[in-house]
Amino acid sequence: MITSYDFYFCHIEIYEDYVKAKMKEGVTVSPDHNNVLLQIVEKHFKNKAFVYISHRINSYAVNPTVYLDTSKIKNLVGFIVVSKDPKQKMQTRVEKIFFEKEFEQFDTMKEALAWKDMILKKYKD
Numbered sequence: 001m002i003t004s005y006d007f008y009f010c011h012i013e014i015y016e017d018y019v020k021a022k023m024k025e026g027v028t029v030s031p032d033h034n035n036v037l038l039q040i041v042e043k044h045f046k047n048k049a050f051v052y053i054s055h056r057i058n059s060y061a062v063n064p065t066v067y068l069d070t071s072k073i074k075n076l077v078g079f080i081v082v083s084k085d086p087k088q089k090m091q092t093r094v095e096k097i098f099f100e101k102e103f104e105q106f107d108t109m110k111e112a113l114a115w116k117d118m119i120l121k122k123y124k125d
Contacts, residue, residue: 001013001014001015002014002015002016002044003044005040007036008024009023009024009027009029009033010022010023010024010027010033011024012036012040014040014044017048017049017050017051017116017120018050018051018052018053018113018116019037019040019044019045019050019051019052019053020053020055021052021053021054021055022055022056022057022058023054023056023058023060024058024060025058025059025060026058026059026060027058027060027061028060028061028062028063029060029061029062029063029066030063030066031063031065031066031068031069033066034066034069034070037052037070037073038073041073041075041076045075047075048075049075049077049120049123049124050075050076050077050120051076051077051078051079051080051116051119051120052070052076052078052079052080053080053081053082053109053112053116054079054080054081054082055082055083055109056081056082056083056085056088057083062091062095064094064095064097064098065098066098067079067095067098067099067100068098070099071098071099071100071101076101077101077102077119077120077123078101078102078103078104078115078116078119078120079099079101079102079103079104080103080104080105080106080112080115080116081095081103081104081105081106082105082106082107082108082109082111082112083105083107084107088105089105092105102119
């Protein structure tokens with residue numbers, strides 16, 4: 001891990017080629033939260049492809065329209081949701097409709113990181 005940030009709505013960890021976010025209990029993720037992501041992208045991933053991993057261990061809601069703006073981040077090549085929760089898996093299917101790039105759901109971080117490596121390799125080749 002390179003660094004981490006603790007915001008009122010989430011904890012974000014920055015790695016060389018991905019961001020891992022854990023939203024806080026009871027939050028509703030909205031398009032306004034994209035400003036934080038944009039600042040992090042500008043600081044840590046300027047002109048470098050990266051993947052966003054949402055590690056869903058807490059219960060929270062996502063306004064799926066957030067993905068309309070998130071899709072516009074040019075160097076964001078993929079989005080991953082990590083959760084074994086059946087409700088989160090159903091929610092992910094809805095969210096995926098709003099995201100115009102690669103979007104996958106996995107039960108474990110190990111699976112997520114393997115897919116992250118594959119998708120980044122695809123964009124580097």
